[in-house]
Amino acid sequence: MNDPRPVLVVTSLYDPTADVVIRELHDRDVPVVRLDSGDFPASLSVEAEITSHGVRGRISTPTRTADLSAVRSMYYRRPSGFAFPHLTEQDARFAVTQARYGLGGVLAALPDCLYVSHPHRIGDAEFKPAGLAAAVEAGFDVPPTLITSSPDAARGFVRRHGPAIYKPLHNPVYLVDGVSSVVKVAEVTADEIDDRVAGTAHLFQQLVPKAADVRVTVIGRRVFCVRIDSGLLDWRTDYSQLSYTPVEAPPGIEAGLHAYLDHFGLAFGAFDFCVGKDGRWWFLECNPSGQWYWLEPETGLPMCAALADLLERTT
Structure with a gap:
């Protein structure tokens, strides 16, 4: 008899990567409850009691209900944020806070649930300075890096370590003429750095002359490495x-990959390395909620099956 415990998939309405994982789980007769925390409370409800046996109760969407004590695993991807547009600014701020610490707190406290990955651990790992420090601890080669709001420090770093690049510490989406855009990684010279650097924090890093890039997707204990050849500074700019x-x-x-994930308590990671001209792998970053599925049709690597195995808890 199949295990009746459901897998929770927490993500936004449009998430093709989550879609393929859900289809794989459905093909295995594994029950799935998909939800977006941003739908709370309009079309998502929660009833949770804290008992001597842990969290008990249910979470319900318009079509599914999950017993909180019976969730076998959670695939936490990219849910949308809470929003209360019908409230005043002050009341909305209060409501968002209560939703985050209420519903968010319940989802983070499920008993006997395998998190892929736990939302708090994902949050910790999204801080790029912490990730770079953990990479050094894990034994990876990391290019010399500076995080600063000082124009003088930035210019001095680039002069010492140039050629160098600038990259954002986090990459929120900007709308430019109605089109979603992000700040791109770019080469920078000392002469280009001006007093605007003092406006916020910036990351500068030595540019490693590279032969290629590598995306490494780690799913549980399984590791999938894909070399990416492009000739681009940032391969994500033109697929x-x-x-x-x-x-x-x-x-x-x-x-080192497993040591890095263990450091943060993650069950998944999308790592980016660049390969130097001498074949040496240099750590660039790890996205704890990174994309991976587009690589499967290109390479035949069974990443979707590996993730379904992990969520099904067969491995």
């Missing part, structure tokens, strides 16, 4: 120029 090749990680890399 039409990319070619993909499955590769094996050099000695020591796989142990």
Whole structure:
């Protein structure tokens, strides 16, 4: 008899990556309850009691209900934010706070639930300075990096370590002429740095002359490495120029990947490395909620099945 305990998939309405995982789970007769926390409370409700046996109760969408004590795993992806547009600014701020710490707190406290990954651990890992420090601790090669709001410090760093690049510490979406855009990684010289740097924090990093990039997707204990050839500074700027090749990680890399994820308590990570001209792998970043599915049709690597195995808790 199949395990009746459901998998919770917490993400926004439009998430093609979550869609393929849900289809895989459905094909295995694994029950799934998909929800977007941003739908609370209009079309998502929660009833949770804190008992001597932990959290008990239910969470309900218009079509599904999950017993909170029976959730086997949670795939936490990219839910939308809470919004209360019908309230005044002050009341909306209060309501958002209560929703975050109420519903969010319940979702973070499910008994016997495997989180892929736990939302609090994802939040910790999204801080780029913490990720770079953890990468060094895990034994990865990390390019010299400066985080600063000082124009003088930035200019001095670029002069010492140039050529260098600027990259955002986090990348919110901007609307430019109605089109979603993000701040791109770009090469920078000392002469280009002016007093605007003093306006907020910035990240500068030595540019590693590279032969290629590698995206490493870690799902539980399984590791999938894909070399990306493009000739671009940032391969994410033009997917039409990319070619993909499955590769094996050099000695020591796989142990470092698991050490990094263990440091943050993550069950998933999308790692980016660049490969130097000498073949050395340099850590750039790890996205704890990164995209991965587009690589499966390109390479045949069974990443969707691996993630379904993890959520089904067969591995």
